[in-house]
Amino acid sequence: MIYSYSAISTFENCPFKFKLAYMDKIKPLRKNIESFMGSRVHEALEKLYRDKLFAKIDSLEELISFYNERWEKEMHGNIFVVKGYEIENYRKMGEMYIRDYYNTYKPFDDGRIIALEKRIFFPLNEKYWINGIIDRISEKDGVYEVHDYKTSLYFPSLNELDETQLAIYAIALQNLYGAEEIELVWHYLAFNKEIRVRKKSYEYIREEIINKIEEIENAKKNGKFPAKESALCDYCEYQPICPLFKHHYKINEMHVEEVAEEDGFNLVNKYWEIERKIDELEAIKEEIKKKLIDYARKNEVEHIYGSDKMVKVKFYKNFYFRDGEIVKKLLKKEGLYERFSRLDFVALSKALESDVIPSYIKEKLKEIMEEREIIRIYLRDLKREE
Numbered sequence: 001m002i003y004s005y006s007a008i009s010t011f012e013n014c015p016f017k018f019k020l021a022y023m024d025k026i027k028p029l030r031k032n033i034e035s036f037m038g039s040r041v042h043e044a045l046e047k048l049y050r051d052k053l054f055a056k057i058d059s060l061e062e063l064i065s066f067y068n069e070r071w072e073k074e075m076h077g078n079i080f081v082v083k084g085y086e087i088e089n090y091r092k093m094g095e096m097y098i099r100d101y102y103n104t105y106k107p108f109d110d111g112r113i114i115a116l117e118k119r120i121f122f123p124l125n126e127k128y129w130i131n132g133i134i135d136r137i138s139e140k141d142g143v144y145e146v147h148d149y150k151t152s153l154y155f156p157s158l159n160e161l162d163e164t165q166l167a168i169y170a171i172a173l174q175n176l177y178g179a180e181e182i183e184l185v186w187h188y189l190a191f192n193k194e195i196r197v198r199k200k201s202y203e204y205i206r207e208e209i210i211n212k213i214e215e216i217e218n219a220k221k222n223g224k225f226p227a228k229e230s231a232l233c234d235y236c237e238y239q240p241i242c243p244l245f246k247h248h249y250k251i252n253e254m255h256v257e258e259v260a261e262e263d264g265f266n267l268v269n270k271y272w273e274i275e276r277k278i279d280e281l282e283a284i285k286e287e288i289k290k291k292l293i294d295y296a297r298k299n300e301v302e303h304i305y306g307s308d309k310m311v312k313v314k315f316y317k318n319f320y321f322r323d324g325e326i327v328k329k330l331l332k333k334e335g336l337y338e339r340f341s342r343l344d345f346v347a348l349s350k351a352l353e354s355d356v357i358p359s360y361i362k363e364k365l366k367e368i369m370e371e372r373e374i375i376r377i378y379l380r381d382l383k384r385e386e
Contacts, residue, residue, distance in 0.1 A: 030078040032235045037090045038151040040070050041189065042135065044098050045149055046116050049136060052108055053116075060102045064095055082234045097151060097189035104192055111140035120172035124206055128213050134169050143198075144179040146170055148186050155191045163197060167205035174202075 044067040051058050058066075071091055081087060114137040121131045136147040146169045156162075166184040173179040183198040219225055227243045239245040251259050259265055292304060296313040304311045 030080055030240070031237055033079055033081045033087060033090045034151070034235065035237070036074070036079050037094045038149075040067055040074065041094045041097050041151055042149055043067070043070050044094075045101065045135075048102070049108065049113055049116055053113055057107060060099060063098055063102060067094060067098055093190070094151070100192040101187070101189055111138035111145060113137075114139050114144070114177075120169065120176065122172050122175040124210055124213075128210060130168060130172070130209070132165075132169065132172075134172070137173065143181045143183055144173050144177065145183045145185050146173065148184075150186055150188050151190060152188070153190050155188050155193065156195075158195070158197075161186070161195060161197070164205060164208070166197075167202040168209060170202040171206060 044063050047066055048058055048063055068091070071094070075087075079087065081090075115134070116136055118134045118137055119131065120134060121129065123129050134146055135149050138145045138147065146166050148166055163184065166186070170179075170182040170184060173182055181198070182202065183196055186195045188194065229244055233239070233244065236242065240249045247264055251262055251265055254262065292311055293313060295304060296302065296315075302313055302315075304313065
């Protein structure tokens with residue numbers, strides 16, 4: 001079975017975990033400006049090094065001109081901007097990245113170019129194969145370098161750096177070229193900085209990726225691809241087919257008259273109206289409760305009677321323990337803990353989905369438990385989300 005790194009990465013990070021193993025085969029319905037700009041910058045840098053292979057050193061002006069030509073040619077109406085900036089701002093950002101890179105690395109002779117936009121295809125094990133594309137491979141003094149261009153506005157620390165993608169590519173180089181020494185190089189173009197990592201072995205990543213693929217395969221088999229909302233959703237190019245957002249796109253494409261008749265639209269409005277009335281009544285209820293308590297205290301009564309109903313007001317003391325561990329130790333010391341402890345079924349249910357509990361205990365627990373579907377409804381303020 002063949003997997004691309006992008007599919008694995010999407011499953012890990014994207015909130016929309018739906019048929020992600022095949023996401024590369026689905027054409028995006030729209031494209032965010034960050035991704036669009038990144039593609040144009042990658043093209044310009046590829047041209048720079050490809051021309052160098054033919055003994056031609058592009059001038060900075062030629063490179064910027066090429067970038068802008070590609071920008072104009074590829075620009076289309078489905079490009080969207082998340083942040084409050086204009087498309088022109090992003091075009092200028094791309095120019096700046098290219099200009100900074102050019103001035104930093106010219107005359108581009110730091111190592112021999114082995115490959116550009118190299119498609120890799122190699123086995124992780126006897127069952128799974130990986131394919132992907134490496135931005136640039138070079139070699140210097142016997143050390144192979146895997147170069148990756150990043151246009152993100154986030155510059156990670158070494159502790160935050162995700163080595164997964166380039167570590168996979170390092171294993172690919174071992175398969176392709178028999179490379180023994182490999183250095184990973186990230187170019188963070190927005191900061192005109194690079195991060196280099198060299199390790200004796202990158203085999204540690206193989207098992208991690210195989211485990212991730214197994215997770216994807218199990219999710220496919222069981223049909224468990226839940227949508228999970230995150231900060232990345234705004235940048236997702238697949239929102240029109242995502243369960244979280246496709247209704248929004250559906251009603252946006254309707255005429256005003258059609259939206260007014262759409263079932264989901266009307267149900268949400270009715271639900272909101274009922275919730276608003278409930279909130280108003282709850283506020284009134286709380287105010288009346290306070291007055292009933294005050295009445296009971298003032299008149300020294302516990303039962304207050306109305307025409308058909310009676311309210312019971314009971315005053316009693318309860319205790320709150322700030323430090324549960326201290327209480328636990330004290331009770332255990334006196335042999336009283338078992339009388340006050342209780343089993344946490346929520347934690348137990350989560351543990352059953354992991355390897356924390358041995359399989360033979362899981363089987364015994366399954367004999368005395370049943371699986372239930374829990375449905376909760378929360379009303380959100382659409383204006384605040386926007």
